[in-house]
Amino acid sequence: MTTYAVVGKPTQQITAPSKVTGNTPYPSDVQLPRMVHVKVFRSPVAHARIKRLDVSRARAYPGVVTVLVADDLPAHLARDSANRVFTLLAQREIVFYGQPVAFVVAETAQIAEEARDLIELEYDELPVVLDVLQAVDPSSPPVRYTMEGVDRSELRAHTTVKEEEEEAVKISNVTQRMIFSRGDVEQGFAEADLVVERTYRAQWVHQGYIEPMAAVVDIDAGSGELTIWTGTQGLFGTRETVAKVLGIPESKINVQAIETGGAFGAKLQPFAAAVAAFVATKVQRPVRYVLTRSEDLRAADPAPQAYFEVKTGVKKDGTVTALKARAIYDCGSFPGSPLMAGSNLLGAYYKWPNLEIEGLEVITNRVSQGALRAPGTPQATFAIDSQMDIMAQMLDMDPLEFRLKNAVVEGDLMPNGRSFTRIGLRECLGAMKETEFWKNRNNLGANEAWGIAVGGWLGGLQPASAIVALNSDGSISVLVGAADITGTNTSFQMIAAEVMSLPLHKVSVRTGATGNSPYAGASAGSKTLRTVGGAVFKACEDARDQMFRIAAQRLEANSEDLELAGGAVRVKGSPEKALTFQLLATMTQGFGATYPMITGRGNIGSPTMAPGFTVQGVKVYVDPDTGEITVKDACVVQDVGFAINPTAVENQLQGGLYQSLGIGFTEEMIWNDKGILLNPSLLDYRQPVSLDIPKIEVKLVEVPTNEPPFGAKGVGEPPISAGCAALANAAARASGARVYQLPVTAERILRAKGQVQ
Amino acid sequence: MAKQIVRLRVNGYSYEVLTEPSRPLLDVVRDDLGLTGTKEGCGTGDCGACTMFMNGEPVTSCLVIAPDAEGYEITTIEGLAKDGKLHPVQQAFIDHGALQCGYCIPGMIMSAVALLERIPDPSFDEIRAGISGNLCRCTGYTKIIEAIETAAKEMSAARV
Numbered sequence: 001m002t003t004y005a006v007v008g009k010p011t012q013q014i015t016a017p018s019k020v021t022g023n024t025p026y027p028s029d030v031q032l033p034r035m036v037h038v039k040v041f042r043s044p045v046a047h048a049r050i051k052r053l054d055v056s057r058a059r060a061y062p063g064v065v066t067v068l069v070a071d072d073l074p075a076h077l078a079r080d081s082a083n084r085v086f087t088l089l090a091q092r093e094i095v096f097y098g099q100p101v102a103f104v105v106a107e108t109a110q111i112a113e114e115a116r117d118l119i120e121l122e123y124d125e126l127p128v129v130l131d132v133l134q135a136v137d138p139s140s141p142p143v144r145y146t147m148e149g150v151d152r153s154e155l156r157a158h159t160t161v162k163e164e165e166e167e168a169v170k171i172s173n174v175t176q177r178m179i180f181s182r183g184d185v186e187q188g189f190a191e192a193d194l195v196v197e198r199t200y201r202a203q204w205v206h207q208g209y210i211e212p213m214a215a216v217v218d219i220d221a222g223s224g225e226l227t228i229w230t231g232t233q234g235l236f237g238t239r240e241t242v243a244k245v246l247g248i249p250e251s252k253i254n255v256q257a258i259e260t261g262g263a264f265g266a267k268l269q270p271f272a273a274a275v276a277a278f279v280a281t282k283v284q285r286p287v288r289y290v291l292t293r294s295e296d297l298r299a300a301d302p303a304p305q306a307y308f309e310v311k312t313g314v315k316k317d318g319t320v321t322a323l324k325a326r327a328i329y330d331c332g333s334f335p336g337s338p339l340m341a342g343s344n345l346l347g348a349y350y351k352w353p354n355l356e357i358e359g360l361e362v363i364t365n366r367v368s369q370g371a372l373r374a375p376g377t378p379q380a381t382f383a384i385d386s387q388m389d390i391m392a393q394m395l396d397m398d399p400l401e402f403r404l405k406n407a408v409v410e411g412d413l414m415p416n417g418r419s420f421t422r423i424g425l426r427e428c429l430g431a432m433k434e435t436e437f438w439k440n441r442n443n444l445g446a447n448e449a450w451g452i453a454v455g456g457w458l459g460g461l462q463p464a465s466a467i468v469a470l471n472s473d474g475s476i477s478v479l480v481g482a483a484d485i486t487g488t489n490t491s492f493q494m495i496a497a498e499v500m501s502l503p504l505h506k507v508s509v510r511t512g513a514t515g516n517s518p519y520a521g522a523s524a525g526s527k528t529l530r531t532v533g534g535a536v537f538k539a540c541e542d543a544r545d546q547m548f549r550i551a552a553q554r555l556e557a558n559s560e561d562l563e564l565a566g567g568a569v570r571v572k573g574s575p576e577k578a579l580t581f582q583l584l585a586t587m588t589q590g591f592g593a594t595y596p597m598i599t600g601r602g603n604i605g606s607p608t609m610a611p612g613f614t615v616q617g618v619k620v621y622v623d624p625d626t627g628e629i630t631v632k633d634a635c636v637v638q639d640v641g642f643a644i645n646p647t648a649v650e651n652q653l654q655g656g657l658y659q660s661l662g663i664g665f666t667e668e669m670i671w672n673d674k675g676i677l678l679n680p681s682l683l684d685y686r687q688p689v690s691l692d693i694p695k696i697e698v699k700l701v702e703v704p705t706n707e708p709p710f711g712a713k714g715v716g717e718p719p720i721s722a723g724c725a726a727l728a729n730a731a732a733r734a735s736g737a738r739v740y741q742l743p744v745t746a747e748r749i750l751r752a753k754g755q756v757q
Numbered sequence: 758m759a760k761q762i763v764r765l766r767v768n769g770y771s772y773e774v775l776t777e778p779s780r781p782l783l784d785v786v787r788d789d790l791g792l793t794g795t796k797e798g799c800g801t802g803d804c805g806a807c808t809m810f811m812n813g814e815p816v817t818s819c820l821v822i823a824p825d826a827e828g829y830e831i832t833t834i835e836g837l838a839k840d841g842k843l844h845p846v847q848q849a850f851i852d853h854g855a856l857q858c859g860y861c862i863p864g865m866i867m868s869a870v871a872l873l874e875r876i877p878d879p880s881f882d883e884i885r886a887g888i889s890g891n892l893c894r895c896t897g898y899t900k901i902i903e904a905i906e907t908a909a910k911e912m913s914a915a916r917v
Binding site: 020690 | 764770777780781787788792793794795796797798800801803804825833835837838843847850851852854856857859860861862865866881884885886887889890891892893894895896898899900901902904911917
């Protein structure tokens with residue numbers, strides 16, 4: 001095992017000193033002179049045809065700059081389209097509660113709110129469809145009467161394999177169908193000693209970022225160039241989308257790098273930036289648009305509900321024989337859902353010799369969905385790992401041994417037909433046995449029990465680019481276009497310091513604006529460290545090679561005889577024959593210098609897929625009278641390949657498990673039967689607080705890839721997949737009654753026990 | 758609504774602000790005084806991101822009307838470090854990596870400082886209760902609690 005000087009050691013986040021003193025700016029902190037404020041007039045109903053919209057009194061209100069309606073939108077944009085981001089305002093048909101209908105732009109936010117109250121809207125209400133089973137029924141009313149074009153970008157963002165899709169043309173509320181199959185499921189059930197059929201439901205969940213969606217857009221009234229500060233994981237994706245919305249070249253837009261107050265996938269679609277940019281082009285002044293928490297809960301892009309019918313067969317020795325499932329994902333009012341990813345992962349954890357997974361995606365009259373960390377996967381994991389737990393209980397087998405018996409290994413197939421590369425699921429199951437959680441699992445009081453679950457995420461893949469420049473003082477600067485997602489820039493700093501043999505303080509890392517940094521995909525999909533980090537690694541090797549070429553000449557040595565050490569290039573075995581980085585800078589930068597500048601470039605294509613698996617354990621107490629759950633212990637074990645910064649990796653794992661627990665027992669967006677969101681506040685949409693969560697134990701497993709940087713795997717998404725299932729399994733054992741719906745609430749436990757009608 | 762002059766003492770400095778009297782203290786501190794370290798997460802007192810001190814007591818400043826803050830010594834996150842030296846709680850958060858995106862952190866640190874003023878040697882459950890009004894979405898709270906445990910020990914040792 002190689003020992004490294006920098007990577008693998010717990011390291012302070014570059015931005016930490018600035019963040020703990022309140023000095024790091026976020027998009028909602030940006031203040032520009034003459035800035036105007038946008039407040040959105042939103043639909044009070046879920047589905048309606050607009051009859052009359054009168055903004056004249058609002059326009060006339062003192063301090064109002066303008067009020068914009070759908071007729072003011074760029075002419076090239078389809079109205080009431082299938083693409084949520086392009087549908088900045090409803091024109092003819094309102095399709096979700098809270099949908100924007102007009103923008104009020106004023107000198108202050110308060111004036112905009114007061115003027116907004118003067119807007120008059122008349123509409124004819126239309127039928128509301130909210131339940132996925134109703135939406136699937138061909139006799140249900142249409143969720144939408146107008147929808148131009150169909151958007152498939154969600155599909156491409158989260159799968160890396162071409163799947164077979166069948167466009168559903170006969171059922172208007174069904175916008176996508178797919179099927180994965182192999183073997184013969186009926187034969188598989190015939191071979192089984194035990195067949196289990198259950199139905200599961202998972203809820204709509206808000207990503208819960210603490211900073212609401214926000215954008216500040218400046219405009220140069222002379223050149224028309226826009227500068228954007230917004231909460232996003234993808235600067236370049238934001239630029240591309242805003243350019244399309246406005247119908248202007250990307251070169252006219254500069255998206256600045258700025259810290260985001262949480263995103264977890266929600267801010268991949270640049271709603272706030274598109275609105276603010278549009279308004280800026282109309283008023284020719286800087287524009288601020290920040291959603292209130294209530295607006296964000298009502299009208300952002302939360303994670304969708306899903307419904308699963310699962311039938312599994314298993315032999316009495318614990319070998320699974322068949323999986324047949326039907327999955328329905330809800331899109332909300334605009335097509336697009338994580339149907340493909342969720343359906344694939346539903347059957348990806350275990351060796352199913354025969355499987356058939358049919359998936360559907362439906363639209364409903366509620367806000368449209370967006371990505372949440374491992375899209376589609378917590379829902380699917382809840383379904384499959386509850387099912388596995390039920391089979392283990394029925395066979396009287398230890399839940400961990402049962403999963404170990406069936407866990408996938410390298411070479412096994414996923415439902416989509418691709419085979420796994422080197423993965424660490426079995427290793428994680430083994431490592432779980434070494435945790436404090438596992439050692440203490442049977443220290444149980446009355447009404448307490450533990451549960452485990454398996455989860456994972458395939459990991460996104462994308463080309464990446466990085467630049468490394470030598471500074472005149474011998475330090476180096478690393479430039480990337482990837483948004484710094486809670487510590488990735490620190491990991492790049494560590495990678496560069498390791499390769500260049502420099503101390504950390506001599507390496508600076510910057511995410512540039514889109515106008516002056518290399519293209520980067522979104523910092524999402526559990527790919528940033530692997531891809532951009534790989535590019536940083538390569539850029540450093542390139543810079544090193546450039547240094548070696550010069551040093552070889554000057555030191556009269558061969559390149560193979562050179563090494564980097566202590567901020568210098570030196571001859572191996574003769575450390576006195578050296579050129580410091582500072583000297584190299586002088587030789588390559590000074591006026592009249594003859595050697596070319598040293599600028600390392602690293603451009604890589606997509607690396608090999610390297611899925612990350614996790615095994616999580618949760619211990620709960622369930623009150624026998626109230627059904628209330630208390631989480632007593634929680635543990636996350638995950639294959640991370642190689643932990644470049646163990647602190648950052650632990651943070652991701654603990655945070656992911658935390659979010660999964662919220663999905664498991666406290667969080668649910670609730671609409672009434674008219675499609676009105678009943679809990680648009682953080683009081684009633686209950687994200688777990690510190691009192692709800694025990695100390696989370698972390699155990700890192702390292703099954704490295706064969707690729708830079710240092711064999712690391714993506715870690716961001718696997719940890720959210722399993723916690724909700726582990727909690728549901730624990731609660732089922734503690735209460736004696738299983739709940740087949742997330743979140744597992746006290747009420748649902750009591751109903752399952754028959755204690756409440 | 759007619760504006761009025763509101764006089765505020767923040768981090769040891771005196772300010773005069775011309776504002777509508779109904780505006781929250783949070784907005785006045787951020788927008789009029791330019792102290793954007795304190796954040797808005799919800800505007801309804803449910804998330805704690807807006808936590809600052811009024812005479813040393815933590816408040817959700819989104820629910821304090823600016824004129825009601827007259828006569829108080831207000832402390833924001835920007836006022837914690839003294840003469841360039843970080844508060845032990847701030848240093849502990851850095852050392853433990855007790856933050857990710859950082860948006861909840863100013864409010865979280867203020868609540869932690871207030872907790873340790875009240876209970877210098879808090880138990881695990883007292884720490885959890887002390888920060889239960891501060892929502893974090895990134896960390897799952899474990900490293901935050903560990904940082905506060907360390908800060909408590911550092912501050913006790915410094916007092917000896």
